[in-house]
Amino acid sequence: MSSKLFTTRQGTVLLGVIAAIIAAIALIVYLNNYRNSVTPPPVGVLVATKTIPQGMSGDVLAKSTSFYEVAKIPANKVLSGAITDASTLTGKVALAEISPNSQLTEAQFGAASGVQYQLKPNERAVVVDLGSPQSVGGQIGAGSNVDLWVTTTGQGGNGVTRPIAKLLFQNLYVLGVNGSNVTLRAETPTQAGQIIFASTNDAIWLALRPTIGTKTKPPVIGSVTGG
Numbered sequence: 001m002s003s004k005l006f007t008t009r010q011g012t013v014l015l016g017v018i019a020a021i022i023a024a025i026a027l028i029v030y031l032n033n034y035r036n037s038v039t040p041p042p043v044g045v046l047v048a049t050k051t052i053p054q055g056m057s058g059d060v061l062a063k064s065t066s067f068y069e070v071a072k073i074p075a076n077k078v079l080s081g082a083i084t085d086a087s088t089l090t091g092k093v094a095l096a097e098i099s100p101n102s103q104l105t106e107a108q109f110g111a112a113s114g115v116q117y118q119l120k121p122n123e124r125a126v127v128v129d130l131g132s133p134q135s136v137g138g139q140i141g142a143g144s145n146v147d148l149w150v151t152t153t154g155q156g157g158n159g160v161t162r163p164i165a166k167l168l169f170q171n172l173y174v175l176g177v178n179g180s181n182v183t184l185r186a187e188t189p190t191q192a193g194q195i196i197f198a199s200t201n202d203a204i205w206l207a208l209r210p211t212i213g214t215k216t217k218p219p220v221i222g223s224v225t226g227g
Helices: 002-007 008-037 058-064 133-138 190-199
Strands: 043-048 068-073 091-096 109-111 126-130 145-155 160-176 181-186 201-209
Touching: 002 160, 058 091, 126 190, 133 201, 145 190, 160 190, 181 190
Parallel strands: none
Antiparallel strands: 043 068, 091 109, 126 181, 145 160, 145 201, 160 181
C-alpha cells in the first residue's frame, strides 16, 4: 500500500500536503524561538501606587516606598525617560500631580528651589530676627550649623534678679539668611514652637559650630553668666 501511495496522484498530493504542514510547523517554532531570543527582557520602572501631589520632595519620595513600587514593564511599553532608580529623584520635586499607576518619568520632576523642599514631613522652618552680634557678625549662612542660646533673667536665692544664659538647642541647620532674618530647620513641630517662644520672650543668640569634629552634649540648663 505504501508503494501505491508514492505512485498514485492522490498519494503524491497527500505527501505534499503533509510536507507543507511539517514545514509550516517548523517555521512557526523557529519564528517563536527567534522572537523570544530578540525580545528584550522587561524593565524595572518606578510606578506610582497612590497620587503624588505637586511639589512633593523627591528626597522624601525616594525614602517612602508607600508612594511607588518597582514594576516590571515590557520594554516596548516603557515611557521615554522612565525612572528606574529612586536616587534619580534626589534634589527634585514633582512639577505636577502624578496619578496612581503612572510610570514615573524624569520630565515629571524638576529642581527643588524652595526651603519647603528641604524639609522632611516632621520638620519645620522657623525664622528668627537677629542682630549682627547674635548671628555671629553675619558669618552664618545657608548650610551653617549653629547652637541656639537664649538669654533671660532669673531670680537668685537672695531675691536679686540676674541674667541667665541657656543652651536651648544644639547643631541646628541653617536653611537660609536674608538680612537679619535667619531661617532655622526645627526637627519637630514642638521644637519649632520652643524656638518661636524663645524669640518672642527672650533674646536669642546663635553660636556657629565648626564643620567637623564636634559632638552634641546635654544642654546647659540655667547657666548663670552674671550676678
